[in-house]
Amino acid sequence: MRKLIESTFVALDGSIGAPHVWGAPYWDEDHAGYATTLLFDSDALLLGRRTFESFAEVWPMRAGAGDAYVDRINALPKYVASQTLKGEQSWNGTVIDGDLADGVAALKEQPGENILKFGTGSSDKTLLENKLVDEYHFWVHPVIAGGDDERLGDGFDVSHLKLVDQKPFPSGIVVLVYAPK
DSSP states (O other), X not given: OOOEEEEXXXXXXXXXXXXXXXXXXXXXXXXXXXXXHHHHXXXXXXXXXXXXXXXXXXXXXXXXXXXXXXXXXXXXXXXXXXXXXXXXXXXXXXXXXXXXXXXXXXXXXXXXXXEEEESOOTHHHHHHHTTOOOEEEEEEESOOOOTTOOBTTTTOOXXXXXXXXXXXXXXXXXXXXXXXX
């Protein structure tokens, strides 16, 4: 069975909104290496609608520069959790029809490598409740983002996880890897 791995950037205050603003100063070769390993150990992406739409505006424009990470992210099939989009989408996107939990469970049953999910959003409550995420990679950045940003776990019930790994980077980022208890 394939593993579903969620990768989320988070500030010390729990902010998950606008990581390109507060996180970018910490992104270096160590960060890129870890991100590349996660991406290349996967053969599909699972994205919420907002993440899919924002990524689809940016990543295709980076194609053709000979960057293996960019080429990989553009080439992978993307499964989109959305209640408003329907069917096939641009940028190798396919909306998961029907019940999200059933759709993701079926994807995990297919042969293949890991499924990588970027970001935390409204679909995560369903994924968490149905124990469909096998690993959470929380990239904790040494910054307090402040403001009215969305926070990790907003709207979630109490959920206990177990720490299975941790990876500190010289930049100050610490990736905490958790699995469901």
